[in-house]
Amino acid sequence: SQQGEEDPQALSIQEGENATMNCSYKTSINNLQWYRQNSGRGLVHLILIRSNEREKHSGRLRVTLDTSKKSSSLLITASRAADTASYFCATDEGAGNMLTFGGGTRLMVKP
Amino acid sequence: EAGVAQSPRYKIIEKRQSVAFWCNPISGHATLYWYQQILGQGPKLLIQFQNNGVVDDSQLPKDRFSAERLKGVDSTLKIQPAKLEDSAVYLCASSLHQGASGYTFGSGTRLTVV
Numbered sequence: 001s002q003q004g005e006e007d008p009q010a011l012s013i014q015e016g017e018n019a020t021m022n023c024s025y026k027t028s029i030n031n032l033q034w035y036r037q038n039s040g041r042g043l044v045h046l047i048l049i050r051s052n053e054r055e056k057h058s059g060r061l062r063v064t065l066d067t068s069k070k071s072s073s074l075l076i077t078a079s080r081a082a083d084t085a086s087y088f089c090a091t092d093e094g095a096g097n098m099l100t101f102g103g104g105t106r107l108m109v110k111p
Numbered sequence: 112e113a114g115v116a117q118s119p120r121y122k123i124i125e126k127r128q129s130v131a132f133w134c135n136p137i138s139g140h141a142t143l144y145w146y147q148q149i150l151g152q153g154p155k156l157l158i159q160f161q162n163n164g165v166v167d168d169s170q171l172p173k174d175r176f177s178a179e180r181l182k183g184v185d186s187t188l189k190i191q192p193a194k195l196e197d198s199a200v201y202l203c204a205s206s207l208h209q210g211a212s213g214y215t216f217g218s219g220t221r222l223t224v225v
Contacts, residue, residue, distance in 0.1 A: 033213060042202060042216035042218045043214075098156060099156065100156065103153045
């Protein structure tokens, strides 16, 4: 079963615009991570936010976490065509630190 | 640092045949994971190893799937016999230890069962 659910499932924007993706989950977590996957490739780790953190930045990425609402968002600012990919949230949960992925958001950035 | 190596890159087999995938994690990474990713979906964890021991295999279809990591380094995932619904990308990932920040994924093996 999938813990996280991303919204929207697909997003199409123009280069230079900001892209926001949301993730909701169901159970308590140790941390939440975001990954990017280019077509036909493996996943690349983008950013990790711990359960006691509320916001984190990395370059053009901004992640927020609201544990009371069991939700997270990923903001990509000033998007580029190279940002075109699928983005997945993944929750690290339990004593075994299992990572459970959502269904992903497919982002297309048009040049 | 070398990444997670997987082979083969692609595999096409007929249903009821067997297939094996190989993974070489990043040197020193104690934890290794196998994920199944069906087209259009997120990855689903099949099995998690800590060194050469199984941490979780609750979602591994044990009637047809098996995995091992005998020396705590390389790992193989086997399907026998394959079904049409096993068509997917099989991703291997490793991390320094459980709870380490972020996993490193290999490029995956794309399996097509016809």
